[in-house]
Amino acid sequence: MTHNDALLIFNSKCYNLHVNENNKNAYNKIIENLKNHDAFIGDILQNEPLAPKTTFKIGGNADLFIAPQNYYSFQIAIDSLIANQVPFFILGGGSNVVICDEGFKGAVIYTQKFSDTEYFNIRDISSEFGKITLQKNQVLITCFSGTPIASFVNFCTKNNISGMEEFAGLPGTVGGALFMNARCFNKSISDILFSSSYMDFSGTKTKLGKRLTNQDEWAYKVSPYQNGKYFITTATFLLTQMAEKDHDQIESNCKKYIAERVEKGHFKYPSAGSVFRNNHEFGKPSGQIIDEAGLKGYKIGDAQVAPFHGNFIINLGHATATDVKKLVIFIKDDISQKYGFSLNPEIIFVDN
Numbered sequence: 001m002t003h004n005d006a007l008l009i010f011n012s013k014c015y016n017l018h019v020n021e022n023n024k025n026a027y028n029k030i031i032e033n034l035k036n037h038d039a040f041i042g043d044i045l046q047n048e049p050l051a052p053k054t055t056f057k058i059g060g061n062a063d064l065f066i067a068p069q070n071y072y073s074f075q076i077a078i079d080s081l082i083a084n085q086v087p088f089f090i091l092g093g094g095s096n097v098v099i100c101d102e103g104f105k106g107a108v109i110y111t112q113k114f115s116d117t118e119y120f121n122i123r124d125i126s127s128e129f130g131k132i133t134l135q136k137n138q139v140l141i142t143c144f145s146g147t148p149i150a151s152f153v154n155f156c157t158k159n160n161i162s163g164m165e166e167f168a169g170l171p172g173t174v175g176g177a178l179f180m181n182a183r184c185f186n187k188s189i190s191d192i193l194f195s196s197s198y199m200d201f202s203g204t205k206t207k208l209g210k211r212l213t214n215q216d217e218w219a220y221k222v223s224p225y226q227n228g229k230y231f232i233t234t235a236t237f238l239l240t241q242m243a244e245k246d247h248d249q250i251e252s253n254c255k256k257y258i259a260e261r262v263e264k265g266h267f268k269y270p271s272a273g274s275v276f277r278n279n280h281e282f283g284k285p286s287g288q289i290i291d292e293a294g295l296k297g298y299k300i301g302d303a304q305v306a307p308f309h310g311n312f313i314i315n316l317g318h319a320t321a322t323d324v325k326k327l328v329i330f331i332k333d334d335i336s337q338k339y340g341f342s343l344n345p346e347i348i349f350v351d352n
Helices: 023-036 071-083 149-158 174-180 244-263 286-292 321-339
Strands: 008-011 042-049 061-068 088-091 097-099 104-110 117-120 138-144 193-200 207-212 230-241 271-274 303-305 312-315 348-351
Touching: 023 042, 023 061, 023 071, 023 104, 061 071, 071 104, 071 193, 071 230, 097 321, 117 149, 138 149, 149 174, 149 244, 174 230, 286 321, 303 321, 312 321, 321 348
Parallel strands: 008 348, 061 104, 088 104, 097 348
Antiparallel strands: 042 061, 117 138, 138 230, 193 207, 193 230, 271 312, 303 312
């Protein structure tokens, strides 16, 4: 990722790749390579609309859209893109991104074709992590990164597992939650993360890796995966196995958190959730600061600061990425002039 004065922007050049002069030839080579590869399983589409695959419902089309059905197919696709010098962007649940209006001039790799959640046997923990001992009732649960958060929460509820309740109702995927170190109701996803595995595509070939969670690498809305070099493949969480008698309480807690999201208006309009990170040095949540600045309801085009939540920008129906970007910059400038605060966006603008 790269930062400028106003926005958090994903730029395809962060991979140090450049589009070939003849993009069509590069795309054709990739399509031919993947279709003829014995091990590749997945969809390969051209000029695929991206807006429906995001919670903001904004953005143009992807020149090339690849949806692998397993991780080996994902690796094959990445290697082919690198070999042909085609920029790529990895899209999960699309809950924290704004795709540019012109679309993505490269390849979008879609991860939601591979998702699953299961118990993880302690005997399978990597020996490089050293000796691991679980406390009574602690369990390890592993998810593929494309697993929707909702599916993960449902798995835990069904199996009487506690620890994920605060994330009930959070849109997007497990991989996206790790990437942004999602925080819900004063709990970060890293608080319950035991380990994660990833693909390193910083070189000419992808390499596989894994890491035991070191809390020094994680912070509020910060993860070690935000450097544009790694793709999260799996996440293993340390949770608590409860008894059957506790099922109703776990389910009730999940419903409580979902109800709070509904009451706050999270699902009234297409949006990307919270736009700006909170900063404890400011003494107030970003939404409250924006509210007190009188910006709730302010809009540019069809992008509006939600009348019901100062830290939400909503799509009234026909908002463009340009509208959203202009509104984010306006909010930042207005707050800076009034209070001397520099708000830090957490939504990601996917530009070429």
